[in-house]
Amino acid sequence: MSLSTRKIVISGILGAVAILLGVTRIGFIPVPNLSGNATIMHVPAILGGVMEGPVVGALTGTIFGIFSFLNATIPLFADPLVAVLPRIFIGVTAYLAYAATRRINLVLSLVLAATVGTLTNTFLVLGMGILRGYLPAEAFWPIVLTNGLAEVVIATIITVALVLGIERARKGGASAKAS
Amino acid sequence: MELSKDITLGQYVPRDSVIHRLDPRTKIVLWMVLITVLFFIHTYTGYLVFALFILWVTHLAEIPVLYALRGLKPAIPFIIVLFIIQLLFSGSLFADSPNVVFQWGFVRITTDAIRTYSLIMIRVVLLFLSVTILTLATSLVGLTDGMENLLSIGRRIGIPANELAMVMVIALRFVPTLVDELEKIMKAQMARGALIDEGNFIQRTKQKIPILIPLLMSTFRRAEDLIVAMEARCYRGGKGRTKRRQLRLTALDYRAIGITAGFLVFLMAFIRLVPPPW
Known part of the structure; x- marks a missing residue:
């Protein structure tokens, strides 16, 4: 496997955005449920997967994972198998969903990518948490239904707006930059 | 802020x-x-x-x-x-x-x-x-x-060690820069009357968009600059690279x-x- 300079830089910088969303708390949206917060920290990984392919998606997710591991405030994330491993797949599954439906409709494919990417995060993190014994198996569906679904809605809104906005700005931005 | x-x-x-x-x-x-x-x-x-x-x-x-x-x-x-x-x-x-x-x-x-x-x-x-x-x-x-x-x-089995470390270093290096950028954008949008952290969670989510789009735009612009800069200096991964700190x-x-x-x-x-x- 070799990485182009482009992939290295975009993964790194999207990783920085994920970290930024975490440290500034911009990436947390208060929702009325047990955990109190839904996060959009995984959205850069989805963006990386959608805009630059699965490798960038995986690397961005890895950085997000390493960061949430290093800054773990709850014991669940002090275990690299829960904090890092599941995050690698966010960008990959988001890319697959996007690539499979891209030809049908752009907005649909972005909605699917955001949904699949977010659920990958929710399912795998909770699944690992249960496998490793930090959470009881009974907690799985309640958390998915409260936190997971709120995160899907939020991630979808953000991902669609961001990708469309960036695409539009890139097209219009070329002439603006030249002037 | x-x-x-x-x-x-x-x-x-x-x-x-x-x-x-x-x-x-x-x-x-x-x-x-x-x-x-x-x-x-x-x-x-x-x-x-x-x-x-x-x-x-x-x-x-x-x-x-x-x-x-x-x-x-x-x-x-x-x-x-x-x-x-x-x-x-x-x-x-x-x-x-x-x-x-x-x-x-x-x-x-x-x-x-x-x-x-x-x-x-x-x-x-x-x-x-x-x-x-x-x-x-x-x-x-x-x-x-x-x-x-x-x-x-x-590395022998194809793990690009230096490249992976470079991804990490770039991420860490850009966090402070992006924090400054984010602060500027938030102030600019607030000056234009944007609301931040008010209303229910859908509204709060929508309020993030005018902050995140400019942030990502400038992020991608910085990324493009960095790619050009690295390629102009012939970055080619870890091959033959030496280190100051051994x-x-x-x-x-x-x-x-x-x-x-x-x-x-x-x-x-x-x-x-x-x-x-x-």
């Missing part, structure tokens, strides 16, 4: 202790061995011995134990609630356990359940403490260097490895000698 003031990346506490002076590779490898071992301990006394060792390391690193454990404080209610939920809903898992402490409807609490879940709680706390000690006593640069060096063992194992590292190995042998023997349930 001052974001940049309270940013802590990683939790490194600079000191000149023996633990800080260890080669990051030694620390990463020994730490991985220790947390793996942690998952094979299933007795209270075993955890006690492990805890004493970790506390000794904390002491050597000149980090106050309470400071290292401070991150656990917000998690305490969570851990306790989790413990109670697990006790209440796990009756079926311990259906054939004879020592019932309390039974009411489907709630069936047995001594075995209490033991299992207290051990998990202790393990979680010890795991947390071990992770914290590593990140408190190793700088992010050290960790990245160490990881790159360790990964390069896998990692070298010293006598200190060998001593740490020896002591940890000794501790592991002692721990194994101890677990054998003091069988469960204690």
Whole structure:
């Protein structure tokens, strides 16, 4: 496997955005449920997967994972198998969903990518948490239904707006930059 | 709206202790061995011995134990609630356990359940403490260097160690820059009358968009600049690249490895000698 300079830089910088969303708390949206917060920290990984392919998606997710591991405030994330491993797949599954439906409709494919990417995060993190014994198996569906679904809605809104906005700005931005 | 003031990346506490002076590779490898071992301990006394060792390391690193454990404080209610939920809903898992402490409807609490879940709680706390000690006593640069060096063992099977480390370094390097950028954007949007953090969660989500789009636009612009700059300077990964800071194992590292190995042998023997349930 070799990485182009482009992939290295975009993964790194999207990783920085994920970290930024975490440290500034911009990436947390208060929702009325047990955990109190839904996060959009995984959205850069989805963006990386959608805009630059699965490798960038995986690397961005890895950085997000390493960061949430290093800054773990709850014991669940002090275990690299829960904090890092599941995050690698966010960008990959988001890319697959996007690539499979891209030809049908752009907005649909972005909605699917955001949904699949977010659920990958929710399912795998909770699944690992249960496998490793930090959470009881009974907690799985309640958390998915409260936190997971709120995160899907939020991630979808953000991902669609961001990708469309960036695409539009890139097209219009070329002439603006030249002037 | 001052974001940049309270940013802590990683939790490194600079000191000149023996633990800080260890080669990051030694620390990463020994730490991985220790947390793996942690998952094979299933007795209270075993955890006690492990805890004493970790506390000794904390002491050597000149980090106050309470400071290292401070991150656990917000998690305490969570851990306790989790413990109670697990006790209440796990009756079926311990259906054939004879020592019932309390039974009411489907709630069936047995001594075995209490033991299992207290051990998990202790393990979680010890795991947390071990992770914290590593990140408190190793700088992010050290960790990245160490990881790159360790990964390069896998270069023969195609793991691009230097490139992966470069991704990490770029991410860390850009966080402060992006924090400044974000602050500017938020101020600019607020000056235009944008609302931030008001209303229900859908509204709050929508309020993030006018902040995140400019942020990502400028992020991508910076990325393009950096790509051009790196390619203009013929960046081609780790091939033939030299380093100013060379990692070298010293006598200190060998001593740490020896002591940890000794501790592991002692721990194994101890677990054998003091069988469960204690």
